[in-house]
Amino acid sequence: MKNITLSIEERVLAIVRQRAAEQNSSVNALVREFLNTLAAQEDRAARARKRIRELSQKSQGRLGRKTWTRDDLHDRHAS
Secondary structure: OOOOOOOOOHHHHHHHHHHHHHOOOOHHHHHHHHHHHHHHHHHHHHHHHHHHHHHHHHOOOOOOOOOOOHHHHOOOOOO
């Protein structure tokens, strides 16, 4: 595990310390949890994008020629 140094406003740190105390935790634990959650979200998003690309490449569906106009879609024909 690596150590990092953060610069943070005293007011913010005081609030975070209070929150950590309310949760029987530490500022270090809260920051670590936040960063782990952030990394997990990024990892899930990357896996989802990869899976979408894979499914798209395997898809048998193909786009046809456009036979409609925007007005057709919104039923905006001139009277």
